[in-house]
Amino acid sequence: MSDPDGRDAPAPDPVLSARGLVKRFGRVTAIDGADFDLLPGEVLAVVGDNGAGKSSLIKALSGALTPDAGEVRVAGRPVRFHGPLDARRHGIETVYQDLALAPAQDVASNLFLGRERRRPGLLGRVFRLLDTRGMRAEAERVLDELGIGVRSTSQPVETLSGGQRQGVAVARAAAFGTRVVIMDEPTAALGVAESARVLDLIDRLRARGLPVVLISHNMPHVFDIADRVHVHRLGRRVAVVSPAERTMNEVVGLITGALRVGADGALEEVRDAVRTGVTRTGGGTAE
Amino acid sequence: MGRRGPLGRSGRGVAVLLAGALAVVGAACTSQRTATPGVGGKADGRTRIGLVTKTDSNPFFVALREAAKARAAADGAELVALAGKFDGDNDGQVAALENLVQQGVDAILVTPNNSSGILGAIRHARDRGILVVALDTETSPRDAVDATFATDNVEAGRSQGRYVRAALAERDPRLLMLDGTPGGTVDEQRHRGFLDGFGLGENDPRVLGRQPTNGDQSRAQQAMENLLQRANGVNAVYTLNEPAARGAHSALQARGVAGQVVVGSVDGGCQGVRDVREGRYAVTVMQFPRRMAEEGVRAAVEFTRTGTRPSGFVDTGSAVVTDRPVPGVDSRDTAWALANCWG
Amino acid sequence: MTTTALRRTGVGEFVLRTPAVGPTIALVVAVALFSLTTDTFLDVDNLSLVVQQSLVVGTLALGQTLVILTGGIDLANAAACVLGTLLMARLVADGVAAPLALLAGIAVVVAVGATTGGVVTALGLPPFIVTLGVLAIVTAASRIYAGGQSFPVTDGLLGLLGTRQYLFGQIELTIGMGVALGMYLLLWYSLTRTAWGRHVYAVGNDSEAARLSGIHVRRTLLSVYVVAGLVYGVAAWQALGRVPNADPNAFQTGNLDSVTAVVLGGTSLFGGRGSVLGTLVGALIVAVLRSGLTQAGIDNLYQDVATGVLVIAAVAVDRFARRRQR
Ligand SMILES: Nc1ncnc2c1ncn2[C@@H]1O[C@H](COP(=O)(O)OP(=O)(O)OP(=O)(O)O)[C@@H](O)[C@H]1O
Ligand SMILES: [Mg+2]
Numbered sequence: 001m002s003d004p005d006g007r008d009a010p011a012p013d014p015v016l017s018a019r020g021l022v023k024r025f026g027r028v029t030a031i032d033g034a035d036f037d038l039l040p041g042e043v044l045a046v047v048g049d050n051g052a053g054k055s056s057l058i059k060a061l062s063g064a065l066t067p068d069a070g071e072v073r074v075a076g077r078p079v080r081f082h083g084p085l086d087a088r089r090h091g092i093e094t095v096y097q098d099l100a101l102a103p104a105q106d107v108a109s110n111l112f113l114g115r116e117r118r119r120p121g122l123l124g125r126v127f128r129l130l131d132t133r134g135m136r137a138e139a140e141r142v143l144d145e146l147g148i149g150v151r152s153t154s155q156p157v158e159t160l161s162g163g164q165r166q167g168v169a170v171a172r173a174a175a176f177g178t179r180v181v182i183m184d185e186p187t188a189a190l191g192v193a194e195s196a197r198v199l200d201l202i203d204r205l206r207a208r209g210l211p212v213v214l215i216s217h218n219m220p221h222v223f224d225i226a227d228r229v230h231v232h233r234l235g236r237r238v239a240v241v242s243p244a245e246r247t248m249n250e251v252v253g254l255i256t257g258a259l260r261v262g263a264d265g266a267l268e269e270v271r272d273a274v275r276t277g278v279t280r281t282g283g284g285t286a287e
Numbered sequence: 288m289g290r291r292g293p294l295g296r297s298g299r300g301v302a303v304l305l306a307g308a309l310a311v312v313g314a315a316c317t318s319q320r321t322a323t324p325g326v327g328g329k330a331d332g333r334t335r336i337g338l339v340t341k342t343d344s345n346p347f348f349v350a351l352r353e354a355a356k357a358r359a360a361a362d363g364a365e366l367v368a369l370a371g372k373f374d375g376d377n378d379g380q381v382a383a384l385e386n387l388v389q390q391g392v393d394a395i396l397v398t399p400n401n402s403s404g405i406l407g408a409i410r411h412a413r414d415r416g417i418l419v420v421a422l423d424t425e426t427s428p429r430d431a432v433d434a435t436f437a438t439d440n441v442e443a444g445r446s447q448g449r450y451v452r453a454a455l456a457e458r459d460p461r462l463l464m465l466d467g468t469p470g471g472t473v474d475e476q477r478h479r480g481f482l483d484g485f486g487l488g489e490n491d492p493r494v495l496g497r498q499p500t501n502g503d504q505s506r507a508q509q510a511m512e513n514l515l516q517r518a519n520g521v522n523a524v525y526t527l528n529e530p531a532a533r534g535a536h537s538a539l540q541a542r543g544v545a546g547q548v549v550v551g552s553v554d555g556g557c558q559g560v561r562d563v564r565e566g567r568y569a570v571t572v573m574q575f576p577r578r579m580a581e582e583g584v585r586a587a588v589e590f591t592r593t594g595t596r597p598s599g600f601v602d603t604g605s606a607v608v609t610d611r612p613v614p615g616v617d618s619r620d621t622a623w624a625l626a627n628c629w630g
Numbered sequence: 631m632t633t634t635a636l637r638r639t640g641v642g643e644f645v646l647r648t649p650a651v652g653p654t655i656a657l658v659v660a661v662a663l664f665s666l667t668t669d670t671f672l673d674v675d676n677l678s679l680v681v682q683q684s685l686v687v688g689t690l691a692l693g694q695t696l697v698i699l700t701g702g703i704d705l706a707n708a709a710a711c712v713l714g715t716l717l718m719a720r721l722v723a724d725g726v727a728a729p730l731a732l733l734a735g736i737a738v739v740v741a742v743g744a745t746t747g748g749v750v751t752a753l754g755l756p757p758f759i760v761t762l763g764v765l766a767i768v769t770a771a772s773r774i775y776a777g778g779q780s781f782p783v784t785d786g787l788l789g790l791l792g793t794r795q796y797l798f799g800q801i802e803l804t805i806g807m808g809v810a811l812g813m814y815l816l817l818w819y820s821l822t823r824t825a826w827g828r829h830v831y832a833v834g835n836d837s838e839a840a841r842l843s844g845i846h847v848r849r850t851l852l853s854v855y856v857v858a859g860l861v862y863g864v865a866a867w868q869a870l871g872r873v874p875n876a877d878p879n880a881f882q883t884g885n886l887d888s889v890t891a892v893v894l895g896g897t898s899l900f901g902g903r904g905s906v907l908g909t910l911v912g913a914l915i916v917a918v919l920r921s922g923l924t925q926a927g928i929d930n931l932y933q934d935v936a937t938g939v940l941v942i943a944a945v946a947v948d949r950f951a952r953r954r955q956r
Contacts, residue, residue, distance in 0.1 A: 375879025375882065376882070381873055382683040382921075389671075469779070
């Protein structure tokens with residue numbers, strides 16, 4: 001299968017990949033034969049219009065939904081996820097678009113939700129006693145390290161600002177991800193400074209060798225941090241481009257369908273496409 | 288401030304609302320108390336009576352309660368009326384008895400829900416020297432209470448049975464029976480009395496069917512509809528109470544056979560008496576809840592004045608009410624009954 | 631800062647974070663009011679009595695709290711409990727050994743809970759609807775099984791929880807009080823100090839978020855209904871200790887009475903927030919109100935008015951507190 005962007009260099013084996021994923025919700029086809037590849041150590045941005053199926057795609061990759069057809073591979077091996085826990089066992093951590101936090105529980109509980117730590121020894125084994133203090137300390141450490149400012153880890157999440165909540169969700173994924181971290185619009189609710197911190201965090205994860213999937217509508221962010229950009233449109237991948245080689249306008253053109261990748265790998269204009277305000281690209285070529 | 292503030296606030300809120308609720312209820316109740324104003328104390332020598340009925344909603348118990356209050360007020364006694372929440376609420380009645388004992392009443396009048404379910408609480412009250420009188424329903428054993436003031440329900444059933452049988456005249460009886468709540472004492476007594484007065488055995492083939500109705504009109508109607516579906520030529524119907532008789536009448540009328548069937552009932556509520564006058568059913572046997580209440584209050588006052596405890600079963604009587612008297616059965620007409628009915 | 635101060639001082643934090651504080655204040659106020667306005671309320675015997683009066687509903691409410699914490703409601707809890715009492719009493723009357731009868735009764739109530747949980751999780755139906763159905767079925771089963779009778783209980787084991795003991799020869803205690811307290815403490819511990827408890831809260835808070843966080847939502851829900859069933863089974867035993875008579879018509883309003891206690895205890899009907907200790911206090915508030923208003927010479931119907939006002943107030947406060955947090 002040829003890469004849509006027409007790269008010739010032998011790419012390293014993807015950490016996480018998918019072929020021909022399909023997911024239908026009644027009459028809506030949310031994923032329509034989508035492919036996906038995440039390479040080791042890279043930051044892959046996934047961009048696309050509202051409703052293009054980005055969230056659905058990453059939910060299929062993180063076990064949150066079961067695709068009707070298609071295949072997911074982790075490090076080249078086919079897997080079937082029956083729930084988010086399965087993906088988690090493979091070291092895939094996800095920040096969902098709606099965060100998936102328990103609002104009435106405190107920050108530390110949320111960080112450790114679903115993987116609580118018990119006290120060592122008899123207390124933990126027989127009485128199942130949680131190591132509340134240990135988890136709080138650890139949560140504080142993780143949050144401090146990521147520079148996510150919450151006043152207390154014993155504060156209920158619902159009392160946090162939207163940005164702080166997003167910070168907690170990001171921290172949870174960053175703290176536990178061992179193979180892949182997926183973030184669905186992690187900066188959507190964040191101010192400029194907080195967004196910058198999340199970008200910093202992504203940088204640091206990459207530095208640790210951890211690949212990151214970042215879904216975002218914010219082109220400057222994408223162009224700032226991504227190694228490659230996966231463009232999603234109408235339920236499938238239409239292009240993978242390098243931000244170093246393409247302009248924002250070109251990517252926006254691909255998102256809206258004003259541009260497409262031709263048979264030769266070059267971008268070509270689509271007649272009668274929706275107006276995007278994109279300046280003409282002058283029929284730019286792929287390379 | 289702590290971020291858990293809202294919970295602290297909610298606490299204060301609940302406390303304030305609670306205090307408010309108590310104040311409102313307290314205010315509403317000072318006028319409700321049968322006593323003359325002023326905090327009741329044991330020193331004033333007035334009789335304190337607790338009344339525990341089966342429920343608050345049944346017109347029979349409402350009549351009983353109102354009569355007890357009126358009589359207590361006239362006698363200068365203080366009366367607190369409590370009740371179970373539904374027929375069969377033993378737990379609620381037990382708690383009511385306990386609370387009355389704690390309050391230090393002199394006498395308790397109780398219509399026990401389940402004849403044996405509340406005996407422990409009654410014994411506890413009597414151990415403290417409190418007079419306990421059962422109204423309307425007997426306890427089993429009878430001597431668990433000092434005295435019982437009630438309708439002789441076997442006799443009431445027997446009167447109904449005698450009348451219905453006589454009204455059939457020459458016709459061969461084909462009977463359906465609408466019972467109350469399975470296991471109820473009153474229910475069983477009326478049922479037994481009816482068959483006795485009617486002259487049939489429990490398993491006589493001429494008893495074509497029987498159904499519990501819980502004394503509820505719509506259930507009775509449904510039960511009757513179902514029974515009529517499988518029984519032909521029905522000409523006599525026993526009902527445990529008047530709502531059941533109304534239900535039976537609706538079902539019979541829908542079938543177009545109301546005119547050929549003699550329906551009998553027990554109770555003597557005003558609605559029941561009107562039903563008899565309008566011919567919905569032939570007869571009802573009137574009970575006298577007011578008499579029960581008045582006798583009960585009288586006995587309680589007597590007890591605090593002289594220490595005399597009433598004893599045994601005191602029949603407060605029953606009267607056959609019909610506008611079509613039959614030979615051999617003493618009866619009163621509906622005009623008299625309307626002047627004496629309850630509820 | 632205040633925050634750090636809170637984080638450091640364990641006691642202060644405990645008080646502030648315990649959701650039962652509001653209801654406890656209400657309880658204390660009620661007790662104080664009745665102690666001042668009547669001369670019979672504040673009395674060791676009476677306080678013991680109030681606790682005894684709240685035992686059955688209080689135990690039903692404990693199971694109800696679990697279900698409500700997951701965002702559900704159990705309309706069939708009292709009906710299942712009644713079925714349990716009938717089984718225990720009738721089996722003994724039929725000559726079965728009392729310990730066996732007791733276990734059989736509890737087992738059947740657990741089975742009802744497990745079935746309810748199974749239907750709720752497997753079919754994904756709302757608990758309100760499922761338990762409405764179970765209520766009808768179990769009530770009918772009780773009536774059929776009782777065959778129109780009620781069963782007096784004379785057996786010592788079945789009545790054990792009502793057995794009175796005297797502490798210091800003064801304070802009247804029943805074994806049932808100890809059993810109820812033990813169950814409350816055990817579930818309080820499980821809900822606040824174990825992972826299971828956190829999962830129960832998380833599922834009630836937002837079950838989709840819990841699922842995405844890797845919690846086995848169905849397994850958690852099922853476990854809640856089974857544990858609740860076990861609690862209702864013990865409630866059946868409590869009921870026989872209190873009224874030694876198994877009656878198919880008993881506890882017809884037990885389901886809503888238990889919801890009342892839960893709500894008064896500050897647990898949210900929307901799920902995910904509340905505590906069993908609050909429910910304990912809520913059950914006591916109802917009994918204190920009944921007892922105190924009776925001591926004050928106030929009639930039944932007005933007592934119901936007071937309870938009704940309190941319930942609405944409690945829910946209003948819950949709503950209000952939640953809105954403020956937004
Ligand atoms: N659970 C669901 N049930 C029905 N339809 C769904 C469901 N989830 C997603 N869809 C539909 O699938 C399509 C893709 O949705 P998805 O959330 O994946 O888009 P998206 O690219 O993440 O959009 P956005 O940028 O707005 O987050 C939409 O049309 C949406 O309505
Ligand atoms: Mg999305």
